[in-house]
Amino acid sequence: MTTNSNIESTLRVMVVDDEEMVLTSVRSFLELETEYDIVTFTDSEEALSYVRVNKVDLVISDYLMPKMNGLEFLAKVKEVDPQITRVILTGYADKENAIKAINDVGLFQYLQKPWDNDDLKIVVRNGLEKRRLMAELEQKAGEIQKAYGDLQGLHREILKAFA
Amino acid sequence: MSEQPNITYPQLITLYEVSRKINSKLNLPELLDETMDLAIELLHAEKGVLLLRNKTTGELEMKVARAMDKSRIADAVALVSRTVVRKVESGGQSLLMQNVPDSPGLNPNMSLIRRKIKSVICVPLRSREKLVGCIYLDTTDKQHFFKTEDLAFLEGFANLAGIAVENARNYRQVEEVNRNLESLVDERTQEVQAKHNELQSAYDQLKDTQMQLLRSEKMASLGMLVAGIAHEINTPLGAINSNTDTFSRCCGKLRDSIQDCGLEQGANAKTIDVLDNLSKVNVTAVERITKIVKTLRNFARLDEEDYKQVDLHEGLDTTLTLTAHLSRARINCVKKYGKIPQLTCYAGQLNQVFMNILVNSCQAIEGMGAITIETSHKDGAIVIAISDTGIGIAKENLDRIFDPGFTTKGVGVGTGLGLSISYRIVEEHGGRIEVESRIGKGTTFTIYLPVK
Numbered sequence: 336m337t338t339n340s341n342i343e344s345t346l347r348v349m350v351v352d353d354e355e356m357v358l359t360s361v362r363s364f365l366e367l368e369t370e371y372d373i374v375t376f377t378d379s380e381e382a383l384s385y386v387r388v389n390k391v392d393l394v395i396s397d398y399l400m401p402k403m404n405g406l407e408f409l410a411k412v413k414e415v416d417p418q419i420t421r422v423i424l425t426g427y428a429d430k431e432n433a434i435k436a437i438n439d440v441g442l443f444q445y446l447q448k449p450w451d452n453d454d455l456k457i458v459v460r461n462g463l464e465k466r467r468l469m470a471e472l473e474q475k476a477g478e479i480q481k482a483y484g485d486l487q488g489l490h491r492e493i494l495k496a497f498a
Numbered sequence: 499m500s501e502q503p504n505i506t507y508p509q510l511i512t513l514y515e516v517s518r519k520i521n522s523k524l525n526l527p528e529l530l531d532e533t534m535d536l537a538i539e540l541l542h543a544e545k546g547v548l549l550l551r552n553k554t555t556g557e558l559e560m561k562v563a564r565a566m567d568k569s570r571i572a573d574a575v576a577l578v579s580r581t582v583v584r585k586v587e588s589g590g591q592s593l594l595m596q597n598v599p600d601s602p603g604l605n606p607n608m609s610l611i612r613r614k615i616k617s618v619i620c621v622p623l624r625s626r627e628k629l630v631g632c633i634y635l636d637t638t639d640k641q642h643f644f645k646t647e648d649l650a651f652l653e654g655f656a657n658l659a660g661i662a663v664e665n666a667r668n669y670r671q672v673e674e675v676n677r678n679l680e681s682l683v684d685e686r687t688q689e690v691q692a693k694h695n696e697l698q699s700a701y702d703q704l705k706d707t708q709m710q711l712l713r714s715e716k717m718a719s720l721g722m723l724v725a726g727i728a729h730e731i732n733t734p735l736g737a738i739n740s741n742t743d744t745f746s747r748c749c750g751k752l753r754d755s756i757q758d759c760g761l762e763q764g765a766n767a768k769t770i771d772v773l774d775n776l777s778k779v780n781v782t783a784v785e786r787i788t789k790i791v792k793t794l795r796n797f798a799r800l801d802e803e804d805y806k807q808v809d810l811h812e813g814l815d816t817t818l819t820l821t822a823h824l825s826r827a828r829i830n831c832v833k834k835y836g837k838i839p840q841l842t843c844y845a846g847q848l849n850q851v852f853m854n855i856l857v858n859s860c861q862a863i864e865g866m867g868a869i870t871i872e873t874s875h876k877d878g879a880i881v882i883a884i885s886d887t888g889i890g891i892a893k894e895n896l897d898r899i900f901d902p903g904f905t906t907k908g909v910g911v912g913t914g915l916g917l918s919i920s921y922r923i924v925e926e927h928g929g930r931i932e933v934e935s936r937i938g939k940g941t942t943f944t945i946y947l948p949v950k
Contacts, residue, residue, distance in 0.1 A: 354733050354737075356733070356734060356737040357733060357736060357737055359737070360736070360737040360740040360741050360744070361740065363741070363744050364740055364741075364743070364744045364747075367744060367747060367748065367751070368747065426729050426732045426733065448732050448733060448735070448736035449732065449735045449736035449738075449739035449740070449784070449788060450736060450739070450740065451739075451743075452740055452743040452744065452747075455740075
């Protein structure tokens with residue numbers, strides 16, 4: 336899968352929380368208000384397996400979870416694909432830890448429980464936009480690189496012709 | 499006492515009377531006076547002297563000197579013949595000189611001769627076979643000189659007197675011991691009382707400390723519990739909060755689609771209105787829960803904020819402005835600001851404390867009243883006293899006002915957390931809050947904040 340085809344296909348948002356009710360709520364809202372494809376997981380390891388084989392554009396993860404916490408999970412997501420936008424959803428109690436770790440893990444945003452739906456929508460939209468822009472940037476860079484390569488090829492041929 | 503058989507029956511009766519009389523006296527000086535007077539009277543002596551052995555010096559000392567008319571003789575020393583007394587003392591025997599001028603071999607310089615004594619008699623006073631004193635009588639009357647039977651009688655008399663003196667002395671000793679004992683008991687009682695007071699105040703202090711400890715321990719464990727609860731509530735709350743919003747959006751979409759499809763409005767629209775209205779109630783309900791969770795969180799763990807140097811007067815003024823809507827036109831706010839230093843503190847938290855107390859004060863005043871804020875700097879601490887002229891707090895509630903969850907305000911008015919949060923905040927600043935209240939008069943909250 337190339338970056339190019341990613342942008343054109345349906346955007347996919349993954350939500351991970353050990354609480355089913357949070358998943359249902361977020362999924363219901365996003366499905367009602369957006370056209371994104373929503374996938375949800377209560378198990379972080381299963382979520383990680385999914386990311387390894389499927390295209391995902393944005394991940395929203397809870398902070399306090401069994402097996403691994405949200406930051407550890409998102410760090411692993413980053414390893415799989417650094418281009419996936421990562422958002423953490425925290426309760427009050429772990430807000431400070433989460434904010435401190437944002438830079439370490441390179442998070443796009445954090446959301447606080449109880450979250451505001453409009454905020455959630457904006458964060459998701461902006462996150463995906465950033466993802467799209469980054470992908471576009473990469474594509475453009477690729478094009479430039481390719482053009483530069485072509486140009487150098489031409490340059491060499493010209494030199495060869497005059498030599 | 500070989501002369502004893504010479505005592506006549508009437509003399510025995512007299513002795514019995516004497517015994518009765520002197521044994522009724524327990525006061526030693528009175529007894530001695532009485533003894534002397536009786537002896538003088540019974541023997542028709544002119545004067546009599548009673549000597550007792552001083553227990554510390556061992557000397558015989560003159561105790562009483564009486565004249566015939568029962569008067570005391572002031573300068574008695576010169577009136578007793580030392581020669582006679584010494585003889586009685588050393589020999590332990592009674593002495594009678596019936597006719598002094600005619601007695602052979604007397605020193606003409608002797609006091610008896612000089613004073614023209616006609617007759618003299620001296621008998622020892624004994625107590626438990628020991629000589630403890632003597633009775634000395636003399637007379638210048640040539641008609642009434644002492645006779646042999648007088649001697650026997652006086653010896654009997656002296657025996658009784660000796661016992662009486664011993665009794666009186668014992669009684670005096672017992673009395674003295676009693677007095678000592680009493681004063682000792684008094685002393686000990688006072689000591690015990692002092693110790694008791696000391697213990698009482700130590701106990702009170704201990705109880706106070708224990709109460710405070712218990713309170714702060716209770717606060718700490720409650721803080722953890724509350725933090726846990728707040729966290730637990732938060733997740734379902736997040737879901738409900740989101741769902742309520744999604745519900746409203748669904749209603750909007752449904753309404754639009756009904757309109758778009760040109761369907762019959764009526765019943766469908768009504769159903770949507772019901773859902774929409776319920777949704778609005780849910781929004782309010784969730785907002786309330788969110789607010790409570792936030793308050794619980796505030797209580798459980800104080801939100802970290804800047805620790806900085808501030809002027810508490812500014813904080814008080816800000817808080818007064820914020821509570822102005824509660825006091826406007828009915829409560830007179832009096833500021834008695836003293837000179838206080840700047841305090842390094844969590845200013846926002848302390849403002850919350852002022853706010854909690856001021857809101858309570860405003861609510862305590864029904865109708866017109868006054869709130870006085872007094873500040874001072876005492877013993878290294880800033881003291882802020884907030885007094886109101888409100889209804890006061892009942893005694894049984896006064897101990898509980900800092901307890902989390904305790905409120906006398908109606909359901910939905912107070913959470914019962916305001917003052918316990920305030921207590922915690924002030925405690926975190928190393929200070930304390932005290933409260934004083936009188937029903938119908940008002941309440942004063944005093945905050946002590948140590949200046950580091």
